[in-house]
Amino acid sequence: MTRLQTRFAALKSAGRCGLIPFVTAGDPGPELTVPVMHALVAAGADVIELGVPFSDPMADGPVIQHASERALAHGVGIKDVLTWVSRFRERDSDTPVVLMGYLNPIEIHGIEEFSRDAMAAGVDGVLLVDCPIEEDEATVPIRAHGLHRILLAAPTTSEQRLLQACEAADGFLYYVSFAGITGAARLSVDAIADRVASIRARSSAPVAVGFGIRDAESAQAIAAFADAVVIGSALVDTLAGAGTEGEAASRVQAFLAPIRAALDDKT
Numbered sequence: 001m002t003r004l005q006t007r008f009a010a011l012k013s014a015g016r017c018g019l020i021p022f023v024t025a026g027d028p029g030p031e032l033t034v035p036v037m038h039a040l041v042a043a044g045a046d047v048i049e050l051g052v053p054f055s056d057p058m059a060d061g062p063v064i065q066h067a068s069e070r071a072l073a074h075g076v077g078i079k080d081v082l083t084w085v086s087r088f089r090e091r092d093s094d095t096p097v098v099l100m101g102y103l104n105p106i107e108i109h110g111i112e113e114f115s116r117d118a119m120a121a122g123v124d125g126v127l128l129v130d131c132p133i134e135e136d137e138a139t140v141p142i143r144a145h146g147l148h149r150i151l152l153a154a155p156t157t158s159e160q161r162l163l164q165a166c167e168a169a170d171g172f173l174y175y176v177s178f179a180g181i182t183g184a185a186r187l188s189v190d191a192i193a194d195r196v197a198s199i200r201a202r203s204s205a206p207v208a209v210g211f212g213i214r215d216a217e218s219a220q221a222i223a224a225f226a227d228a229v230v231i232g233s234a235l236v237d238t239l240a241g242a243g244t245e246g247e248a249a250s251r252v253q254a255f256l257a258p259i260r261a262a263l264d265d266k267t
């Protein structure tokens with residue numbers, strides 16, 4: 001079993017909801033990326049979603065856009081991201097790492113070369129926001145090299161495309177809780193629960209829910225029916241401006257600890 005499969009199997013066996021924090025590689029500073037990743041695990045992360053900075057995002061809201069801009073201003077690229085994952089693996093061989101980004105930087109790197117390098121670095125999966133399932137053939141090397149190709153579904157996904165995504169789901173399926181960009185503060189929990197139930201009826205893959213989850217309360221509400229919750233913009237905003245490893249680790253702990261506790265609260 002892969003790291004992702006092992007982790008979700010362990011969560012299911014323990015009756016726990018997974019916590020997947022998102023951070024942008026290279027922000028708040030390139031030298032802090034690996035320490036922040038370790039701090040996320042120490043604070044209770046089950047999977048790390050690591051954003052690859054990109055200049056023209058279509059799904060990211062202002063908070064993550066600005067984080068990408070700061071990282072790009074430091075010259076951060078895919079080679080740096082893979083180097084940091086490799087360094088993270090020197091101390092952590094168990095926590096799955098999923099790269100989230102866009103197709104353009106990977107195509108520039110070369111999909112075949114990227115897939116080989118990412119697997120060698122210790123990446124477990126890749127989520128490409130702008131590569132729909134109809135273009136899945138373009139990402140064949142990702143799966144061929146042993147990486148999970150994480151697919152997205154949303155409230156606007158048609159029944160036909162949802163069925164395709166459910167049938168091809170690999171690692172886990174990421175459900176976007178509403179039509180919009182990251183960071184918006186609105187959740188219709190009942191509607192999300194109905195949609196997740198519909199996905200479960202079509203696929204055995206774990207379902208992670210993201211977008212709009214900002215705190216312990218919203219995370220706990222989603223945990224009632226999801227296999228994992230993804231929290232990004234609020235965390236990225238919390239980390240912005242941290243200048244030292246200690247400061248970044250403290251911010252991570254203060255932010256994630258209440259969310260981890262809420263997810264583990266069985267009452």
